[in-house]
Structure formats: structure tokens, C-alpha cells
Amino acid sequence: MGEEVLLFGVWASPFSRRVEIALKLKGIEYKYIEEDITNKSPSLLKYNPIHKKVPVLVHNGKPVVESLVILEYIDETWKDHPILPKDxxxxxxxxxxxxxxxxxxxxxxxxxxxxxxxxxxxxxxxxxxxxxxxxxxxxxxxxxxxxxxxxxxxxxxxxxxxxxxxxxxxxxxxxxxxxxxxxxxxxxxxxxxxxxxxxxxxxxxxxxxxxxxxx
Structure with a gap:
């Protein structure tokens, strides 16, 4: 089964960058969607209705929000190149x-x-x-x-x-x-x-x- 990984972000946001760095570190293919913070897309508002912010990672249709939470999710989902210690x-x-x-x-x-x-x-x-x-x-x-x-x-x-x-x-x-x-x-x-x-x-x-x- 092919995995679909989408990332909604903003080029200038360090929070978006964090997620991109983690995805690339682990060699995960993803599609990046640039958001306009002054005119948020319906998709962003649908996937993150509470904070209405980037980044949002959507993995096989399921959204994960908040950059630190996303980093942990990435680490737990894709085991290569761990970013969290084992201990x-x-x-x-x-x-x-x-x-x-x-x-x-x-x-x-x-x-x-x-x-x-x-x-x-x-x-x-x-x-x-x-x-x-x-x-x-x-x-x-x-x-x-x-x-x-x-x-x-x-x-x-x-x-x-x-x-x-x-x-x-x-x-x-x-x-x-x-x-x-x-x-x-x-x-x-x-x-x-x-x-x-x-x-x-x-x-x-x-x-x-x-x-x-x-x-």
C-alpha cells in the first residue's frame, strides 16, 4: 500500500522547517503544500480547526498537528534514523x-x-x-x-x-x-x-x- 504524506507549511516558519528536516532525515517522501497565513486554505482549516496553524502533517488522510508532536509521530512511525533516544x-x-x-x-x-x-x-x-x-x-x-x-x-x-x-x-x-x-x-x-x-x-x-x- 502506498503511503500518502502531506505537509502544510510556510517557507519562513521554523516550525514547518523542523518537520521537513525530520522527514528528510528519515528519507520519507512527502508532498509539501505552501500556505498563505493571511488567507488560510480550507484544507488547513479542516485539518487543524483548533489552532488553525502550520505545520500540519497528514499521513494517509489522518492529520497530526503541533511541530513537536509531529516530530514524535514521525519518529514512532518511521523507525530509521531515530531522533529520540531509546533510553x-x-x-x-x-x-x-x-x-x-x-x-x-x-x-x-x-x-x-x-x-x-x-x-x-x-x-x-x-x-x-x-x-x-x-x-x-x-x-x-x-x-x-x-x-x-x-x-x-x-x-x-x-x-x-x-x-x-x-x-x-x-x-x-x-x-x-x-x-x-x-x-x-x-x-x-x-x-x-x-x-x-x-x-x-x-x-x-x-x-x-x-x-x-x-x-
Whole structure:
């Protein structure tokens, strides 16, 4: 039986990119459908009526929503190239840090880069404190997943790639080598990994997009 895998996404969304990276890492064939967030398609609204957001993965007619949930679904459905550790404690740990990036870091980073000048200093401080936790979690590892890219690294596109885009678009600097040597090394490893590099949107196009939209 042929499998049908559809992905509804937006080219500039790091959340869509996460899912694309996981699908490609596992060698899964899929059809990508670009959404217009200002004019959402009936299919997107049908498959994700609660959040009405991308990404949505549709596997043989069944929708899965929310990028971290989709990543776990992909890992459980297609066993090659696992992105979650086998050990239950390590799996729980990976889930924790992926969630930490989404629930804590993203909001703080967004405020630090895009808030009004007067509120920015406090936001930078808050974001730096959170990034410190990730710095400590990396320890001496090459990736959060050890020697290979795993769930936290895929979720970490927000820090490894998007943060640099926000910094450049807004002219702020949050992630410095002096303050975060391990995270900086990880970012370099991440962006020079041929697999990740091939699946990132064009940097200059993205910087222009964020400047126009939020600048």
C-alpha cells in the first residue's frame, strides 16, 4: 500500500522547517503544500480547526498537528534514523528540553529582539538566563543528541538558525561566543551540517521578510 504524506507549511516558519528536516532525515517522501497565513486554505482549516496553524502533517488522510508532536509521530512511525533516544530517561529529558525551547526560550528571544527599546534590556537579560540553561545542558557534547542530530537539535532551529536571523534583522546581539561558548560552537556545527544547511530557507530572503513584517 502506498503511503500518502502531506505537509502544510510556510517557507519562513521554523516550525514547518523542523518537520521537513525530520522527514528528510528519515528519507520519507512527502508532498509539501505552501500556505498563505493571511488567507488560510480550507484544507488547513479542516485539518487543524483548533489552532488553525502550520505545520500540519497528514499521513494517509489522518492529520497530526503541533511541530513537536509531529516530530514524535514521525519518529514512532518511521523507525530509521531515530531522533529520540531509546533510553526512557533520556527520551523524557529530550522532550523536556524541546518543550523548554518552545515554551520558555522562544517568547523571551522574541521580546529581546522585537520589543520596544525601553523594554528590551530586561528582555535580553531574561533570554540570556534561559540560554544559559541550554549552554549547561550541552556539556561537552557535539549536539544535544550526542554525536548525531536529535529531537532537541531539530527543535533548536529556533536558536541555531532563527535567532541569528532575528539578530541581524533587528541589529541586536544575544548569542555571543564570550557569553555562550558551547551554544556558539553548537550553532556553528548545526549550520555547517550539510543536511541542516540544505534544508534551511535563504538567509537574506528571511531577514528581509522579518524586517518587513515586524521591523
Amino acid at each position: 526512557p530517561y533520556e527520551r523524557a529529558n529530550a522532550r523536556f528540553w524541546a518543550k523548554f525551547i518552545d515554551e520558555k526560550c522562544l517568547a523571551a528571544i522574541w521580546k529581546a529582539c522585537w520589543r520596544e527599546e525601553k523594554e528590551r534590556e530586561k528582555a535580553v537579560e531574561e533570554a540570556s538566563e534561559l540560554l544559559k540553561f541550554l549552554e549547561n545542558e550541552l556539556k561537552e557534547k557535539r549536539f544535544f543528541g550526542g554525536e548525531t542530530i536529535g529531537l532537541v537539535d531539530i527543535a533548536g532551529i529556533l536558536i541555531g538558525f532563527s535567532l541569528g536571523i532575528f539578530e541581524e534583522a533587528k541589529g541586536v546581539k544575544l548569542l555571543t561566543k564570550e557569553k555562550f561558548p558551547k551554544l556558539s560552537n553548537w550553532t556553528n556545527e548545526y549550520l555547517s551540517n550539510s543536511f541542516i544547511k540544505e534544508n534551511l530557507p535563504p538567509r537574506d530572503k528571511l531577514i528581509a521578510y522579518f524586517r518587513n513584517r515586524f521591523g
